Amino acid sequence: MSEFNERLILPDIAGLHTIEVYEQHNGYQALRKALAMKPEEVTDEVKKSNLRGRGGACFPTGLKWTFMPKQSAKPKYLCANGDESEPGTFKDRQIFEQNPHLFIEGAVIAAYAMGIETVYVYIRGEYAKWVKMLQKAVDDAYAKNYIGKNVLGSPFSVNLYLYKGAGAYICGEESALMNSLEGNRGYPRVKPPFPAQNGLWGCPTTINNIETIANVPVILNRGWEWFSKIGAPKQPGTLLYGISGHVNKPGVYELPTGVLLSDLIHRYAGGVPGNKKIKAVIPGGSSTMWLRGEELDGVRMDADSLKAAGSSIGTAGVIVMDEDTDVLKVLARITHFYHHESCGQCTPCREGCGWMEKILNRFVAGDGTMADVDLLLDVANNVEGNTICALGDAAAWPIQSFIRKFRDEFEKRARTTPRSPSYIPPPHLVTTGA
Amino acid sequence: MFTKENLDKLEVLKKQYPTMKSLTLPALWMAQEQFGWISPDTMKYVGELLELPVSHIYGVVTFYTMFNTRPVGTHHLQVCTNVSCQLRGAERLAGHICDRLHIKMGETTPDKRYTVTEVECLGSCGTAPMMQVGDEYYENLTLDRVDALLSKELK
Ligand SMILES: Cc1cc2nc3c(=O)[nH]c(=O)nc-3n(C[C@H](O)[C@H](O)[C@H](O)COP(=O)(O)O)c2cc1C
Ligand code: SF4
Ligand code: FES
Numbered sequence: 315m316s317e318f319n320e321r322l323i324l325p326d327i328a329g330l331h332t333i334e335v336y337e338q339h340n341g342y343q344a345l346r347k348a349l350a351m352k353p354e355e356v357t358d359e360v361k362k363s364n365l366r367g368r369g370g371a372c373f374p375t376g377l378k379w380t381f382m383p384k385q386s387a388k389p390k391y392l393c394a395n396g397d398e399s400e401p402g403t404f405k406d407r408q409i410f411e412q413n414p415h416l417f418i419e420g421a422v423i424a425a426y427a428m429g430i431e432t433v434y435v436y437i438r439g440e441y442a443k444w445v446k447m448l449q450k451a452v453d454d455a456y457a458k459n460y461i462g463k464n465v466l467g468s469p470f471s472v473n474l475y476l477y478k479g480a481g482a483y484i485c486g487e488e489s490a491l492m493n494s495l496e497g498n499r500g501y502p503r504v505k506p507p508f509p510a511q512n513g514l515w516g517c518p519t520t521i522n523n524i525e526t527i528a529n530v531p532v533i534l535n536r537g538w539e540w541f542s543k544i545g546a547p548k549q550p551g552t553l554l555y556g557i558s559g560h561v562n563k564p565g566v567y568e569l570p571t572g573v574l575l576s577d578l579i580h581r582y583a584g585g586v587p588g589n590k591k592i593k594a595v596i597p598g599g600s601s602t603m604w605l606r607g608e609e610l611d612g613v614r615m616d617a618d619s620l621k622a623a624g625s626s627i628g629t630a631g632v633i634v635m636d637e638d639t640d641v642l643k644v645l646a647r648i649t650h651f652y653h654h655e656s657c658g659q660c661t662p663c664r665e666g667c668g669w670m671e672k673i674l675n676r677f678v679a680g681d682g683t684m685a686d687v688d689l690l691l692d693v694a695n696n697v698e699g700n701t702i703c704a705l706g707d708a709a710a711w712p713i714q715s716f717i718r719k720f721r722d723e724f725e726k727r728a729r730t731t732p733r734s735p736s737y738i739p740p741p742h743l744v745t746t747g748a
Numbered sequence: 749m750f751t752k753e754n755l756d757k758l759e760v761l762k763k764q765y766p767t768m769k770s771l772t773l774p775a776l777w778m779a780q781e782q783f784g785w786i787s788p789d790t791m792k793y794v795g796e797l798l799e800l801p802v803s804h805i806y807g808v809v810t811f812y813t814m815f816n817t818r819p820v821g822t823h824h825l826q827v828c829t830n831v832s833c834q835l836r837g838a839e840r841l842a843g844h845i846c847d848r849l850h851i852k853m854g855e856t857t858p859d860k861r862y863t864v865t866e867v868e869c870l871g872s873c874g875t876a877p878m879m880q881v882g883d884e885y886y887e888n889l890t891l892d893r894v895d896a897l898l899s900k901e902l903k
Contacts, residue, residue, distance in 0.1 A: 389766075401830045401869035439777075439814045440870050442883040475764045480773055481814030483868065497772035499811040515766055558832035558873035565874040600831055600869075631873070633832055647834050651868055657811075 318544050321568045322532045322552050323525065324412050331447070333454040336415040342460050344531035348423045349468045354384075356427035360530060363538035366549045368405075369395055369486075369523030370599065370628050372617045378520060381510035382428045388517040390430045393495065394421055396437040396524045397479060397486035401600035401651060402631030405554035406524040408566050410437075410444040413528065414451035418474065420530035422461055425472045428520060433474040435524075436491050439481050449476055483655035487703045488521040490657065501657050502703035525554055545570030546616035553630045555615065557583045560590070560636040572616040579610075579634055590636040594720070598628025600648045601708030603715035607637070624715065642723050645716050646674035652709035663706035666697035670713055677727050687724045691717050749793050754778045758797070768798045772808050776815055785816040813867070821856045821863040823902045826880040829866050832873030841877050842866060844891050848898060 329335040336342070348356050361376025382390060394417070398406045409417050421433050437445050452474055455461045463471045477495055479485050485494045489503035492514050513519020529551055533541045542550045549571045555578055558564045562584030569582070575597060579585065586592060592607035597615065603625040605613065613623045620627050635641060653667035673690045676682045690713060698710040717724075750758070757778065761771050775798060779790050786809050795802040809815045816824075825845060829838045842864075846853055849862050856863040872878045875887035881902060886893075 398871050399869060402832055402873050403869075404871045404873050407871050438871065439812070440867075440880060443885070473764070478773065478777060480777070480812035481867075482812050494773065495770060496767065497769035497808070499807055556874055558876060559835040564832075564876070596831075633835070633873075635835060639835065644831055644834060647829070648831055651830055654868060 318552075318570045320552075323416065323528050323554060324408055324566070324568050330413055331411065331415070331451065333415060333451065333458065336413075340535065341415055342419055342458075344534035345419050345422055345426075345460060346466065347534050348426055349466060349470060353427050353429060356423060356534070359538050360427070360533055363533045363541040364548070364550050365526065365529050365533060365541070366617070367523055368525035368529075368553070368629070369521075370400065370601075372549060372627060375522065375526055375529075378510075378522070379424070379428055381508070382430075382518050382520055383510070384429065386429075386518050389432065390428060391514045391517060391519040392421065392425050392428065392430045392433045393488070393491060393514065393519060393521045394433065394435040394524055394527055395486060395488065395491060395521055396435055396441070397483075397491060398441075398524075399438055399483040399486050399655075400629050400631065401648065402556060402558055402596060402633045403599050403629040404556050404558075404631070405566050405629070407441060407444055408554060409524055409528050410441070410448045414448050415455065416531055417448075417524055417528045418451060418455050418461070420527040421474060422455075422465065422472055423530050423534060424520070424522065424527055426465075426470050430520075431472055433472060434495055434514075435474065435476045436485070436495060437476060437478055438485075439479045442478070445476055445478055452476065482657075483651075484657045484703075484705060487705065490703070491521065492519065499657070501659055502705075504702055546572030546614065546618065549617050549627070553615065553627075555582075556629070556631040557634065558631070559634040560586050560592075560639070561634050562587055572614045572619065575605075575613045575615055575632070576610050578615060578632060583634075586634065586636050588636075590638065592634060593637045593639050594635045594641055594644075596633040596712070597625050597630075599631040600633070600651065601711055602626050602628040603711050604719060606719050609719075640678075641716075641720060642674065642727060643678050645712060646671065646678050648712055649674050649709060652705060656705060656709075660701040660706065662697045662700045663702075663709070666693050666706070667709045669693050670697075670709065674713075677724060680727060682724065682728050684724065684728050686728075687717060687721070749790070750778060750797070751782060754782060769800060769804075771798055772800065772805065773812075776805070776809060780815060785819045787817075819856075819860075822861050823881055824863045824865070825902075826865050826867040826870075828868070828870045828872070828876070828878055828880075830869035830873075832869070833876040833878060836876040838877040841879075841889055841891065841894065845879075845894060845898075848895070 357379045365375045367373045396406050425433050461474050482500045484490045485500040487502050490500040494500040509519040544550050552568050553571050555567045567582045595605045617627045649671045653671045656663045656667050658664045670693050673686050694710040694713040697706045775794050791805045792802050795805045827842045849857050853866050877889050878887040
């Protein structure tokens with residue numbers, strides 16, 4: 315499995331972001347192939363490939379597409395999710411930058427498969443520069459009739475529009491994304507009804523991550539059988555692993571699913587600066603459960619292996635912390651993030667995240683007691699599973715795992731660090747806003 | 749109040765969405781680009797333009813962190829202090845910028861040249877620490893690099 319070393323999503327081809335170079339490298343051939351197939355055959359191909367969503371929940375993509383009604387009196391929509399705001403995640407941006415046409419081709423194929431005539435691409439507002447890059451690629455694709463009326467002379471017509479967010483992590487959650495696209499505050503919706511029945515403007519809607527969609531042309535070009543044999547069998551293909559924190563060569567690495575976490579850190583990302591030991595790793599973006607440095611042996615980067623290790627693959631955004639890291643402070647910062655980004659609709663999330671942040675800050679300030687740890691866990695357990703969307707869980711998971719695995723950190727802090735009278739809150743405690 | 753160019757853009761957008769409401773964010777982006785920030789008067793104007801109550805516009809503006817409800821300096825330095833940046837020295841960097849400009853986080857310099865805000869992860873964790881100024885990302889920052897930026901490109 316580790317033999318596979320081809321890059322499918324971000325191949326090393328100069329100028330691939332331009333339509334000319336993309337076409338020279340087999341670009342838009344998958345679309346031609348798809349248009350010659352029946353829509354349900356395209357969906358079937360994706361289903362058999364076993365492609366799983368890259369947006370964090372690992373949901374089987376082909377299956378998701380079959381939830382869309384075949385006949386619908388109302389229009390159907392595809393939303394491509396480029397909100398990319400989970401800390402530690404910076405991969406979709408690479409697709410916009412290096413291979414935007416692969417994504418566009420995938421989106422058009424997906425639309426064809428589900429009988430969709432309008433695709434919206436939701437991109438976080440901070441990515442203004444990347445929105446422009448993608449817009450250029452979209453314009454070029456329109457000019458060549460890969461998007462638009464009667465795509466390549468077929469009866470199929472589709473439009474694709476970019477929508478810029480304005481700074482809100484929660485808009486990456488699919489129902490919040492739809493509310494935002496409708497011009498509202500980004501409040502997640504209660505499910506059911508699910509988007510395939512009742513999505514954008516009450517119409518059938520599918521939401522897929524940018525990287526997920528970029529895999530579609532690859533599957534069409536090379537066939538489901540070939541694709542399904544790459545990497546971990548239950549979650550095949552390559553992943554865009556983002557690795558950050560204390561490594562010598564942080565960045566995005568495209569490798570098969572199921573690589574050894576330790577290989578990712580040492581072989582690809584060049585190990586830890588100063589050859590220091592690893593204290594902790596967050597394997598799949600800031601919401602995933604923490605692993606201790608001693609637990610990394612044999613852990614592979616796929617859904618099953620990480621589940622067995624007590625975490626999850628999430629967005630494959632690996633965050634590495636060396637032995638000198640003040641991990642409590644890191645946890646406090648992450649919790650601040652979830653508190654800041656809570657939309658405020660559900661009490662457990664809105665209040666709970668605030669309480670958890672306060673308790674952690676108390677520890678950072680050297681003012682925590684071991685009773686606070688029990689309180690913290692109690693709050694986290696009561697947030698998890700009791701909210702409209704998974705942001706509450708995302709805030710609780712890091713804390714629950716930290717308490718399980720790093721109780722010693724609390725003990726050290728509670729005993730030995732008295733609160734200094736000249737204590738100055740770290741920057742993230744200062745009220746900001748412009 | 750909107751330039752002709754922006755009004756034309758809105759007309760194009762109207763055809764892309766089944767409801768006017770969907771244009772709330774695009775119109776607010778136009779407003780912010782044209783005026784630099786979104787004042788109560790601007791909210792009223794956008795509301796009238798889209799035939800939506802100003803309360804809706806206000807609700808949206810205040811939900812999203814990128815809409816400025818106060819004027820910001822010529823250079824709005826948005827420093828990420830989230831986890832990956834934190835691990836690579838963002839706290840020191842943020843402190844250094846504030847010290848150098850003699851302001852606190854969230855403030856604007858008296859000459860209105862700089863505003864510094866702390867922001868959440870900007871999707872640039874592999875090139876941490878970093879900040880965004882305007883549409884531009886400044887990545888792999890060091891204190892020296894920031895000093896150079898403040899005395900040259902971002903003067
Ligand atoms: C709080 C929260 C934030 C999310 N942010 C993102 C995001 O930025 N990008 C993304 O693709 N999915 C995000 N998701 C997951 C989406 O809700 C959705 O599951 C995903 O876009 C589906 O795409 P996929 O099936 O291709 O993975 C988020 C979920 C939650 C609960
Ligand atoms: S869990 Fe949090 S973010 Fe999600 S809907 Fe409830 S309050 Fe909003
Ligand atoms: S944590 Fe700073 S850009 Fe992601």
